[in-house]
Each structure stands twice: as structure tokens, then as C-alpha cells.
Amino acid sequence: MGKQVAVLTDSTASLPEAMLKELNIYTVAYYIHRGQEVLRDLVTIQRDEFIQWLMAARFLPTTASPGPGDYVEAYESLAREGHDEIVSIHMTSRGSGAYQAATVAQSMLMEQRPELRVEVIDTRNVSLCQGWMVIEAARAALAGLKLDEVAARVRNMIPITHMIQTADTLKYLYMGGRIGRAKHLVGSLLNIKPLIGMEDGEITALGIARSRGQAYQAMADKVTEVIGRGKARIAYVHAGAAQEVDRLKRIVEARVEVVESLVAELSPALAVHTGPGTAGLCFYPGG
Secondary structure: OOOOOEEEEEHHHOOOHHHHHHOOEEEEOOEEEEOOEEEEEOOOEOHHHHHHHHHOOOOOOEEEOOOHHHHHHHHHHHHHOOOOEEEEEEOOOOOOOHHHHHHHHHHHHHHHOOOOEEEEEEOOOOHHHHHHHHHHHHHHHHOOOOHHHHHHHHHHHHHHOEEEEEOOOOHHHHHOOOOHHHHHHOOOOOOOEEEEEEEOOEEEEEEEEOOHHHHHHHHHHHHHHHHOOOEEEEEEEEOOOHHHHHHHHHHHHOOOEEEEEEEEEOOHHHHHHHOOOOEEEEEEEOO
8 A cells, every 4th residue: 555645746836835845745846948057946046036137137048847757757756755646737738848748757657667656637727726736636635535536636626727917018928938819918008917817728818907906906806706705715926026916915805705825926937937026816716
């Protein structure tokens, strides 16, 4: 009899360190190529240092998902610790190669370690939407649920977990090639705050606001529309904008019953694409 189901995700889930420890969540780091430097997300580069650099950067780094070898190594490590069931949870396959790389690793291990079961999941989401699914998977694993039940819990969350964020500019998403269906907003006036979401795994435009205050009210409208009189679990997400998410939190929580919330800063590999100053939320209905 192996240990409980191991829960593995990527650094881009952007979960606070304390939560990773508390819930026994394992992570695999993304790569950031900054000129000649190769950095590992949240391993050799941390949030504060990276945001400070990004604010004054004259060029944009590129990011790369972990490769199959990185996942094989992680799965092998978990197997050595006594886990024979692993759920591997990744950001949308439309925005990154992590899901494909993990799937290749899973196939390689099926031959080498037939006793090891790895379930690889494409969340069709990013950031703390992916993060919430990882949290729920980890809680289910700690409660003793088996792999199929843990995976089902994650898959049930995919259609009901929503992201909304805003930034002062879409320059970073555009330059990084991650703009998706929101391309038409790029040329908007400088004083317009774009609202960005995700639909079926792709970045999409949710509208525009004339100020951050208006953008946050629009986010609160969206949460209210989805949650109604129910209860929500919300992660407030930012890139070097802690005061902004505090403001957003106050606006949202004046209107919606929030039973669990957390504030999380995007990992450097995501901050590359959103840019500094990004603020938003990831939420789902949950009592």
C-alpha cells in the first residue's frame, strides 16, 4: 500500500510557499531565459527581485515550460518517497507546453514503472485558477481519497473556475505572444484598463474600464453575476501590486460572501507575460 496520492503542479500555479508546505504540494519550476541567463522560476529567481528588474527592463525575457525530463525526474522522486499514485496538474495546453511534456513523461514511466499511476490534467486555466484546483486536489489527497476521485474533483472545477485581471498595459502579453483573443485591445488608448479572462484555455477580452477603480467594480460585477447569493472562494492575484489587490478585495467582499480567500503574487514566469502592476482574481463557487 503506497502513501497518499501525491499532488504535483508547476511553479506557475503561483501558490504561496506556506500553502505548498502545509498541503504537501510538489512543484516543477518553469524556465526563464533572460539574455544569456537561464533562471528557474521561484528557485533561482524570486518574485520581488524579478518585478524590480522587470519594471526597468529594456527587453523582455522568454519563458519555457519544463521538459519531459523534468517531469520524469519529479515523478521518479515521488515514487522513491513511496507514492504510487500521482496527480499532475498543469496550466492550459493552449498557452504552454507543460501538459504535453508531462504527458510524454507519463508515457515514458509507464514502460519503466508500470506500478506507478500518473494522471495528467490540463486545467484549461492559469495562475491561481490552476492553483485552486491544486489546493482542492491536495485537500482531497490529505483526506485519503484515491487517484480517480482526486482527479475527478479537479476536472469538475475546470468549467466553474474563473479568472479576471487588469493591467495598465497589454504590452507584455502581446510581446510574449500570449494575447490570444484579446489582440484587438492592444491599440486601445493609454488610459483604458483592459479586463482579461480565460475561455476554454485561451486568453480572452472581457471588456475595458477607464480607471482601476472602474475595473475593480467590473470584476465585482462579474463575480456577483456568477456567484449570485451563493458563496465564493477567491484568490486575489497580483504582480508587484499588493496595495491594488487589497483595494480590489475590499470592493469585492463588500458585495459577495467569500468563505475562503488568499492573496498570491504571480510567479516570475507569469509576471513576464502580465507585466508589473497586474491585479485580478481567480474564483469559483464554493460553500
